[in-house]
Amino acid sequence: MNTYSNHAIVFGNERLSIEDVVDIANGASAALNPEPQFQEKIQRGSLFLDRLLQEEGVIYGVTTGYGDSCTVAIPQELVNDLPLHLTRFHGCGLGDDLTHQQSRAVLATRLCSLTQGVSGVSMALLEQLTTLINQDIAPRIPQEGSVGASGDLTPLSYVASALIGEREVFYKGERRRTAEVFQELGISPIQLRPKEGLALMNGTSVMTALACLAFKRAEYLAQLASRITAMVSVAMQGNSFHFDEALFAVKPHPGQQLVARWIRDDLQASVPPRNSDRLQDRYSLRCAPHVIGALQDSLPWLRQMIENELNSANDNPIIDGDNERVLHGGHFYGGHIAMAMDTLKTAIANIADLLDRQMAQLMDTKYNNGLPRNLSGSTDHQAPINHGFKAVQIGISAWTAEALKHTMPASVFSRSTECHNQDKVSMGTIAARDCLRVLQLTEQVTAASLIASKQAIEIRLKQNEIEEGQLSHALLLMVRSLQESFEFVSEDRPLEDELRQCVTDIQAEKWTLYL
Numbered sequence: 052m053n054t055y056s057n058h059a060i061v062f063g064n065e066r067l068s069i070e071d072v073v074d075i076a077n078g079a080s081a082a083l084n085p086e087p088q089f090q091e092k093i094q095r096g097s098l099f100l101d102r103l104l105q106e107e108g109v110i111y112g113v114t115t116g117y118g119d120s121c122t123v124a125i126p127q128e129l130v131n132d133l134p135l136h137l138t139r140f141h142g143c144g145l146g147d148d149l150t151h152q153q154s155r156a157v158l159a160t161r162l163c164s165l166t167q168g169v170s171g172v173s174m175a176l177l178e179q180l181t182t183l184i185n186q187d188i189a190p191r192i193p194q195e196g197s198v199g200a201s202g203d204l205t206p207l208s209y210v211a212s213a214l215i216g217e218r219e220v221f222y223k224g225e226r227r228r229t230a231e232v233f234q235e236l237g238i239s240p241i242q243l244r245p246k247e248g249l250a251l252m253n254g255t256s257v258m259t260a261l262a263c264l265a266f267k268r269a270e271y272l273a274q275l276a277s278r279i280t281a282m283v284s285v286a287m288q289g290n291s292f293h294f295d296e297a298l299f300a301v302k303p304h305p306g307q308q309l310v311a312r313w314i315r316d317d318l319q320a321s322v323p324p325r326n327s328d329r330l331q332d333r334y335s336l337r338c339a340p341h342v343i344g345a346l347q348d349s350l351p352w353l354r355q356m357i358e359n360e361l362n363s364a365n366d367n368p369i370i371d372g373d374n375e376r377v378l379h380g381g382h383f384y385g386g387h388i389a390m391a392m393d394t395l396k397t398a399i400a401n402i403a404d405l406l407d408r409q410m411a412q413l414m415d416t417k418y419n420n421g422l423p424r425n426l427s428g429s430t431d432h433q434a435p436i437n438h439g440f441k442a443v444q445i446g447i448s449a450w451t452a453e454a455l456k457h458t459m460p461a462s463v464f465s466r467s468t469e470c471h472n473q474d475k476v477s478m479g480t481i482a483a484r485d486c487l488r489v490l491q492l493t494e495q496v497t498a499a500s501l502i503a504s505k506q507a508i509e510i511r512l513k514q515n516e517i518e519e520g521q522l523s524h525a526l527l528l529m530v531r532s533l534q535e536s537f538e539f540v541s542e543d544r545p546l547e548d549e550l551r552q553c554v555t556d557i558q559a560e561k562w563t564l565y566l
């Protein structure tokens with residue numbers, strides 16, 4: 052953490068990107084737009100609310116109960132306590148906690164929404180959120196309990212609670228009472244003004260934060276799956292002409308064309324390999340650009356959906372201080388993120404499935420064009436007792452099945468809830484959590500596929516069926532880099548630690564793949 056301390060992301064100025072959120076998640080600091088116009092806009096919103104409260108006396112969520120309870124009038128003397136109650140009755144999250152990194156991403160996405168300047172919050176609230184980011188204090192946020200359409204009310208109540216010094220936070224790797232950490236660092240809890248509890252909680256910031264993190268991992272996996280396809284093609288002595296430029300010129304999906312180009316470049320060799328026995332490789336090789344391309348071609352519109360949600364005022368009501376209007380609507384609804392995450396998890400699970408099929412071919416002497424059974428590297432009298440990657444391939448099948456199982460769309464499981472006020476909801480947070488799970492499983496499949504395809508290439512080299520000079524520069528570098536961490540499997544050994552290391556390497560984006 053805090054390796055990004057020199058790099059402050061400015062909120063309340065320009066549109067933020069997925070990368071900005073991921074940078075904050077990984078330790079970058081945050082700053083509020085210092086220009087007076089920004090501060091004035093924020094103040095106009097909160098002053099307008101104050102005035103409205105005095106003059107008219109009825110504001111939804113300020114002088115009324117929440118949601119279906121909007122018909123309940125709140126007496127003047129209880130108005131100030133209302134936000135506190137909102138944060139507290141939503142303190143019912145369950146399931147695993149978001150990680151420290153994910154919690155930081157949530158702070159960033161909520162700050163981005165509130166700095167749109169139409170939520171009626173004070174500068175003090177925005178500053179407190181910024182302080183949490185910059186002091187690396189991450190609210191403890193349980194993952195479960197949001198239907199994603201009244202906003203991520205329950206998980207965001209944990210952000211609101213942290214700002215007022217309640218509940219718990221993660222600080223320096225420990226789970227601590229917020230009040231204790233604040234006292235240690237000399238941070239004063241803020242008091243929530245009318246509407247501020249709602250403004251903090253009534254939006255899509257949890258699902259959007261998770262979507263930003265998922266997007267970057269997906270982007271990397273598309274590249275890594277392309278690299279593995281090239282490695283498997285070499286190891287299978289497959290046909291490089293399946294990735295021909297002229298072939299892809301007649302199918303004008305730009306992402307698919309790009310993936311074909313990546314694989315083509317990776318396969319560039321002085322003597323292009325050609326499998327004369329089998330003119331057309333099986334689909335998991337031949338159609339890899341079509342499978343990975345479906346993901347690659349989805350990325351631009353997924354980015355657009357995620358970034359539009361990120362840069363939105365996902366709140367209700369909207370407080371338009373400039374025109375002195377209170378706009379009632381449903382901007383807490385996470386339909387776009389739900390659709391984006393349901394789509395992304397399906398595209399990613401297809402990558403797991405593709406690699407699973409490639410690995411199934413690679414291990415099987417009926418299909419692998421002369422590689423040893425299960426890629427066993429043992430050649431001496433011990434060979435009969437060696438089973439090489441047999442169990443790893445079974446693992447790949449298990450991880451793939453589990454990834455595919457998680458692709459059930461979440462958005463179609465809307466439940467009418469909260470006395471039928473929230474009678475259609477997005478389930479976007481569930482979709483985003485599914486997507487992260489699918490990513491984790493697919494990264495495991497990818498790690499195993501990387502180590503196995505490297506082993507297969509090493510076997511071809513050892514069998515003198517290819518020479519290093521026949522590998523493209525990129526593939527040679529990749530194999531060498533993998534060799535630094537993962538030793539050739541000549542005798543059976545437990546591979547768990549190496550697989551875990553490889554998953555970590557993938558998540559750290561260790562290899563720069565295609566520029």
Ligand SMILES: N[C@@H](Cc1ccc(O)cc1)C(=O)O
Nearest residue numbers: 117118201202204253367383
């Ligand atoms: N999302 C609701 C507000 C709400 C808040 C808390 C609840 O428990 C229920 C509803 C709205 O803006 O209309």
